[in-house]
Amino acid sequence: MSVWENIKMAFSSLRAHKLRSILTMLGIIIGVGSVIAVVAIGQGGEAVLKSQIVGESNTIELFYMPSDEEIESNPNIFMEDPFTQGDIDVIEDIPEVDKVVATSSQSATVRHREETADSTISGINQAYLDVRGLKIAKGRNLISADFLGGSRTAIVSESFEEELFDGEDILGEVIYVGSQPVEVVGILENETGFLAFGMNEVYLPLKTWQSIFHETSFSEVSIQSTNPEELQIAGEKAADLLNRIHEKEEAYQILNMEEIAEGIGKITGIMTTIIGSIAGVSLLVGGIGVMNIMLVSVTERTREIGVRMSLGANRGQILFQFLIESVTLTLIGGIIGMGLGSGTALLVSHFAGWPPLVSWPVIVGGILFSMIIGVVFGILPANKASRLDPIESLRYE
Numbered sequence: 001m002s003v004w005e006n007i008k009m010a011f012s013s014l015r016a017h018k019l020r021s022i023l024t025m026l027g028i029i030i031g032v033g034s035v036i037a038v039v040a041i042g043q044g045g046e047a048v049l050k051s052q053i054v055g056e057s058n059t060i061e062l063f064y065m066p067s068d069e070e071i072e073s074n075p076n077i078f079m080e081d082p083f084t085q086g087d088i089d090v091i092e093d094i095p096e097v098d099k100v101v102a103t104s105s106q107s108a109t110v111r112h113r114e115e116t117a118d119s120t121i122s123g124i125n126q127a128y129l130d131v132r133g134l135k136i137a138k139g140r141n142l143i144s145a146d147f148l149g150g151s152r153t154a155i156v157s158e159s160f161e162e163e164l165f166d167g168e169d170i171l172g173e174v175i176y177v178g179s180q181p182v183e184v185v186g187i188l189e190n191e192t193g194f195l196a197f198g199m200n201e202v203y204l205p206l207k208t209w210q211s212i213f214h215e216t217s218f219s220e221v222s223i224q225s226t227n228p229e230e231l232q233i234a235g236e237k238a239a240d241l242l243n244r245i246h247e248k249e250e251a252y253q254i255l256n257m258e259e260i261a262e263g264i265g266k267i268t269g270i271m272t273t274i275i276g277s278i279a280g281v282s283l284l285v286g287g288i289g290v291m292n293i294m295l296v297s298v299t300e301r302t303r304e305i306g307v308r309m310s311l312g313a314n315r316g317q318i319l320f321q322f323l324i325e326s327v328t329l330t331l332i333g334g335i336i337g338m339g340l341g342s343g344t345a346l347l348v349s350h351f352a353g354w355p356p357l358v359s360w361p362v363i364v365g366g367i368l369f370s371m372i373i374g375v376v377f378g379i380l381p382a383n384k385a386s387r388l389d390p391i392e393s394l395r396y397e
Contacts, residue, residue, distance in 0.1 A: 010325035024293045025333035027286025032337025032366045035280050040345035040358040042272030059222040060235040061255040081217030096234035098226040099127040102218040111176040117164040119200035123209025131224050139171045139186035150207030155186040157201040180212045287377040294326050294381035319386040326378025327371050334370030338363050
């Protein structure tokens with residue numbers, strides 16, 4: 001008997017017991033679907049987390065952390081300016097450096113008439129817009145003239161607009177940062193995604209920020225290289241240069257966000273594997289269900305097996321027939337589970353706001369594994385069927 005004839009007989013047997021077949025496949029469906037959904041959701045979450053941390057700006061962070069010996073010798077070391085304009089100028093002269101993003105931030109109370117709101121006030125330079133950008137929903141962005149002249153203009157977040165103005169249009173309105181007036185010229189797009197916290201934020205040109213807070217230092221500095229492959233070299237050169245200028249040992253260091261993202265990726269990968277393995281246990285439970293039903297099927301079809309053997313079917317043909325039926329059962333369940341898992345992953349990613357990563361290797365692996373389950377748990381019933389005595393099988397009622 002050919003493989004195709006065995007497959008037709010398998011489908012005929014499944015149709016003869018529709019409800020039983022559906023209930024048997026349920027374990028396989030849930031197992032394959034849950035594994036595909038968990039892995040896809042985990043990979044999608046990992047991708048959006050990395051993009052939120054690293055971004056698309058190809059930058060490396062510089063940070064200031066004096067050694068214990070330096071802190072002991074100078075307890076007021078943290079009162080010193082971590083980064084100055086002179087530092088920025090020196091870093092910009094490094095051949096591998098394309099742009100230097102400098103920012104300063106401070107929490108302050110912002111007032112409009114009688115209403116107040118606690119906000120994070122950030123001063124940014126022109127390079128910040130070139131490298132990271134500010135997505136504007138309404139109004140305009142900061143322009144070169146604002147940075148050069150230190151104009152009293154501001155970009156605010158949507159949550160700030162809602163809290164201080166109850167969602168009313170505030171473009172052109174004057175707000176007070178401390179006692180200093182600034183005009184709101186733009187509203188940021190509402191952030192979405194895993195790391196969106198809806199903070200009250202106000203962005204000012206760096207000169208304006210320094211004028212309001214009477215400070216000339218920078219709290220954060222990051223570097224964009226001319227060539228992504230030279231990013232690490234640019235960061236190391238900048239850190240070494242600042243340590244020499246300020247006569248520090250290793251106070252200035254680099255923080256490579258890509259390395260941090262890779263570490264996070266490993267952690268999320270391990271968690272996805274663990275959860276996926278737990279979900280995969282249901283596949284084993286489904287396999288046991290398949291074996292149980294196939295044993296029942298062998299018992300019910302004992303007389304049929306005897307007739308086939310009396311007509312010349314050998315042991316290998318009987319074994320192959322029941323293995324095909326078992327694999328067909330699990331394969332159909334695997335395909336349905338694939339659709340269920342992919343649909344669940346798409347639904348979750350839609351509401352979570354991150355891209356679904358339903359990879360073909362995972363889908364193919366899930367279906368192949370379901371077929372392996374069919375073979376493994378179908379061997380015992382198939383072997384039992386092939387070992388039946390033809391005479392005793394014909395006598396079976």
